[in-house]
Amino acid sequence: MLPSQSNVNMSFFQPPAFLMTGIPGLEALHGWISIPFSCMYTAALTGNCLILLAVRRTPSLHQPMYYFLSMLALTDVGLTLSTLPTTLAVLWFDHSLIAFNACLVQMFFLHSFSVVESSVLMAMSFDRFVAISKPLHYAAVLTNTIIIRIGLAIVARAMLSLFPVPFLLKRLNFCPNKIILSHSFCFHPDVMRRACADITINILYGLYVVVSTGGIDSLLIVLSYSLILYTVLGLASPQERVRALNTCISHILAVFVFFIPCITMSMIHRFGRHLPPTVHALVAYVYLMVPPVLNPIIYSVKSKPIREAMLRVLRGKVQG
Template sequence: MLPSQSYVNISFFQPHAFLMIGIPGLEAVHGWISIPFSSMYTVALTGNCLILLAVRRTPSLQQPMYYFLSMLALTDVGLTLSTLPTTLAVLWFDHRLIGFNACLVQMFFLHSFSVVESSVLLAMSFDRFVAISNPLHYAAVLTNNVIIKIGLAIVARATLSLFPAPFLLKRLNFCPNKILLSHSFCFHPDVMRRACADITINILYGLYVVLSTGGIDSLFIVLSYVLILHTVLGLASPRERIRAFNTCVSHILAVFVFFIPGITMSMIHRFGRHLPPIVHALVAYIYLVVPPVLNPIIYSVKSKPIREAMIRMLKRKDQG
């Protein structure tokens, strides 16, 4: 073996595990902080599962709009389960270690569900556009087969977009003294900056994924609502305008709840390294935990059919 080859093999280092952190500077009160986090995770899982059951068990809800809502609820369940084990392990038991490969797996699913959520919100904006601009052909355009194909395309897009991420990280040489992550979960920008190597490819890849998924999705969502607004303003009756716009309010709120923290988090990771660690942590938790909590609340409050279906299910459970 050549001396240079031996040196490369010896100098290459990948940690067996990373050390996670909860809320920086508040480690002494993690037990108390775990109470609101546990409550939010419970609300997220319960609310989204109730939406899935409501759509499944209510024939009147088995139409395109609520199928897309079911996709959103299922995605929120996946996003919640991606961060719940490690976050609560840190807050409850101060169990801060996560294996290197386990970290990459969590990172893949966390980012994949984020891409899926962005894509589902785009599909929901298309659904609202068709429903408002061409209501007579709504059922003909968004058939069950079309919705299934959209769902499969969304999953394929997320999988293919994030598939290279773990392999691009595994090729890097990491620093033995830089195994402390900034969150209680594995986030791609955070993990790649633990490396003692050139991460230009990883940065460019991460930027490409953000722009080709969330960036494009947000632009098309804005375009959809420009067209929706044009259609709504063309309606003769003010009552019809209000009723048409009201069907979009829930989706608009869900878009803001997801994209504003997501954009803020991306900007902070790229340009806000000088900010206190607690700012990074709080923005990350808002991005990953708050949307799954708020989406079921938004739709149960703003959508009367969903609210009534959920109430009926809860009453049956109490009577049983």
């Protein structure tokens, strides 16, 4: 029994660290690529922090819609910070090593923030539905207490959904010759496929997380907007219809900016394994970096109160 157990233990391998490649095939250009990446990270952090400060410092924005927008901005900051250290380390300093456990921690937070963003967008669609369908009861339905509970439920949902993932990876035997990751951050499908073991459970659980979070959220968003459209078409005045729909444009754009890259990346990882690694890497970067950059731009352009509040923050003024 003892020799047998010893052989089993000796055959089990987990790498002390992974090697990250940045953008495969473009390693020689990492110095130049780091310039737009650095600009995008700076824009994402600056824009979303401005939204948070604008909402906090402007009493007139202390409304459910802007509280949800603050949740979205805070999530985008977390999503940006999840990948920023390792990505810039690879692009700037060619520091490509990440410890195995640190990789799992990064992966957990990266995917958790993605689930949170999906959930916040779903909550924002519910907010728009209540505002348009039941305007007289809007403040009574979405009280501060309800909004706090929704926020806590969103975080709990993400944490509980992703909690088993690192442990499912820890049980796997990894290949000593497959420790090179395809990105400059730890992404679950990428890490999972470094294993020399049966990963069926990991694949199935990953699919369950995608369907039970992003899948359900996208369906609820479609349902919310179907009900919103039904309500809007019942309005007598064309001006009222336009005014009602105009309050949804920012959110609709944010939904497209998040879900289109998300769906594209999921399809590529499942059905596009024949595609060059560069394509996989670029799609992943678009999914993780474009929404945090574009969301502040979308809301500052389409929402006059947010735009004016952000300008006041930049000028150092606070609205009374």
